[in-house]
Amino acid sequence: MSSDVLVSMPHYDSRAVAQRGPEKDPLVELEVPQPSSGSATAGFRSAKYSPAEWFTNYRSILQQAGTDRQEAHSIQRLSKSLYQDTEAATLKTQAKGTRLLGERLQEIHCWKSELQRHIEQLLADTQALLALKTRLEKALDATETPYAIATDNLTCRARRLGPDLVRDPVEEELLKEVDLIRSIQTLLKRTTAQVVTQIKMNREAKQTLEMDWSDKYQAYNFDDHSGRYSNLSPDTQHHPSSATMQDQVCNNTAWTKFTQDNLSKALQEEQATTSLRALVEQLLQDTTEDLRVQCSCVDRAFSLRCDELIEAKTQLEMKHTQTLEQIGAQERNIVALQQAIHNKEAPLRVAQSRLYLRSLRPSMELCRDEPQLSLEGEVQQIDATLASLHQQLSEARGSLSHLEESRVTIEKDINCKTNSLFIDRDKCMTHRKRYPNISTLSGY
Structure with missing residues (x-):
């Protein structure tokens, strides 16, 4: 068994280095184990690294720092380009919206x-x-x-x-x-x-x-x-749901x-x-x-019509005047005929009396002599005259009756014409003067 003391190698977190960015690499202080003494360290190796491990660790740290630095520079370039592009696009989109x-x-x-x-x-x-x-x-x-x-x-x-x-x-x-x-x-x-x-x-x-x-x-x-609204407006807020397209909203074509x-x-x-x-x-x-x-x-x-009525009334009035004149003349004629008849009575009595007295003549004196014939002719003449006068008187009286009827008829017709003229001229035509004028009939 080696006499070297076995110790664990220090642990380095590369993510922490990457998060710190391009700052200067701090001096790595290695935990150098304190040399142990006494009987506790007996049979173990020393806590120190070897030179090769030191160089390896050193180079690894430098290489990792360089890699992290390059990655940070790349991210910074991309971020700068991204926010510049997005800023330009946002401003362009906002300008377009405006x-x-x-x-x-x-x-x-x-x-x-x-x-x-x-x-x-x-x-x-x-x-x-x-x-x-x-x-x-x-x-x-x-x-x-x-x-x-x-x-x-x-x-x-x-x-x-x-x-x-x-x-x-x-x-x-x-x-x-x-x-x-x-x-x-x-x-x-x-x-x-x-x-x-x-x-x-x-x-x-x-x-x-x-x-x-x-x-x-x-x-x-x-x-x-x-x-x-602008980016500096203080009253703008976030409304995330406002960007959602609604189904019931019409399009521009339907709006137009x-x-x-x-x-x-x-x-x-x-x-x-x-x-x-x-x-x-x-x-x-x-x-x-x-x-x-x-x-x-x-x-x-x-x-x-009024002119016709006036003309007819005038003619009727003229005829009425003539009729009245004829009635007067006929009445005078009748009086004259009656007087003439009356005047024939005396001669008739005289002639008839003479004939009567001569009819009393006696015997052969009662003859038809000239006076007798004359008296008979006189009586016949007077009788014929009276008959003619009576006939004429009858005709005159008939004519007078007809004239009276004509007078009454004319007077009635004159009254009719007068009444009709009064109705047409004095009432109807006077009433028609109230007929509305053109502006009133036009609704003004």
Whole structure:
């Protein structure tokens, strides 16, 4: 057995050396065992290393230190390149995100402006339709006056007397006017319902645009605030879950299509409103013109009828005057005939008395002499004259009766014409002066 003392070699941790980096290699202090003395160390070798072990250990330490130093330098180079590259990439990505946020802000602003323009247009269209609705309601109310006038005219003219109760052109024009007013009222009611429906659709489209505009307003504020963030902003925080893509989030194409669809719907309603406004304006103009034209036709028919009534009344009055004159003349003629008949009574009595006395002649004196023949002829003549006078008197009295009947008939017809003229001229035509003007019929 060797006399050398066996001892363990010191342990070196290479990882600890690598962690310390490129610092100067510290002096390695070997644990040199203290020489033992006495009987305790008897039979063991000495604790000292051999020169070969020392050199080996020394070279191993130097080689390990060099290797660790080179590895550290490599890691440092790689780290520097890595953080420089990542810093540049991060700044580039951040700049790109900021640029994209700016572009997104511009895009949102454009869509917001377009939405705002259509919202204002829908609001203006709705206000215009509300004004048209008011005009339609006023125009509908204004048609009640012509309808009341026309029906009142028909009712008044139904009180005409006798043969004047005729279906003349005035009545036909009044019936046309009543039918026209009824059809116009129906048309105005239907058009008002269409305007109300369009107003409702405009408001729904406007509400949809306002909701979209409100969403874009909030998104614009969020993106604007996001774009103002920088690496020096004190209010930034970590939100790890915010980078997770959500399934229900739409893509940019769907986002654009959603707004385009809303704007397309709004544009359709704007075009429908424009068409409806033009239709209502034309409708009000046409109905007003139709009513005024029919009113003129009725007034013209009334004027012609009044002229006819005045002319007929004038002729009847002239004929009435002539009839009265004829009645007076006939009455005087009858008086004259009666006087003539009365005047024939005395000569007839004289002639008849003479014939009677001569019929009392005696014997042969009772002969048909010249006086007898003359008296007989005189009596026959007077009888014939009286018969003729009585016949003429009868005819005169018949004529007088006919004249009286004509007078009564004429007077009744004059009364009819007077009543008809009063109804047409003084009542109907006066009442028609209340007919609404063009602006009232147009709903203003």
